Amino acid sequence: MAAGEHLSKRTDRIADFRQYRHAVQSGAMCYSVRQSGVIETLSLSSRDTGRWIIPKGNIDEDERPYKAAKREAFEEAGVVGKIKKLPIGCYSYVKSPSKPVYLVAVFLLRVTDEEDEFREKGQRIRQWLPPSEAAALVADPN
Structure with missing residues (x-):
């Protein structure tokens, strides 16, 4: 079984994580291949601290990760595109000591379009960067 398949099976069993005070979320590593052939990845500002992040959030009941x-x-x-069904990796983070540990399964999304209107427009800044620059921005100092 490939690593991505194993992680996908684990993230589908959300109740297993919640019983150990984990919250499971899904995130999207959004990328685009420009006409020049250059690959860029999307970074977003978080709403609370302004740090650079990838889009992520809770998985609704009966929703596939x-x-x-x-x-x-x-x-x-406000991006749409083709997403891979198996995660490319995962990471964990803690918002505060009173909250559970969040486990985020990350899925690769090839962006085909950017919409002008979306739910959190005006609350975040989005920027397209080469992967190495985006990785440096989203690195958590903790």
């Missing part, structure tokens, strides 16, 4: 990632990408950044 990859579909949640696609939904979050549209709601937070």
Whole structure:
């Protein structure tokens, strides 16, 4: 079984994580291949601290994790496209000591269009960068 398949099976069993005080979320690593052939990735500012992040959020009940990632990408950044069904990786973070540990499964989304109107427009800044620059921006100092 490939690593992505194993992670996908685990993220589909959300109740398993919640019983151990984990919250499972889905995130989208959004990328675009420009006409010149250059690949760029999308970085977003968070609403509370202004740090650079990828679109991510909670998985609705009975929602597949990859579909949640696609939904979050549209709601937070106004991007649509083709998403891979298996995660490319995951990471965890803690918002505060009183909250659970968040486990985020990350899915690759090839952006085909950017909408002008979306739920969180005006609350975030979106920018397209080469992957190495985007990685440096989203790196968590903790």
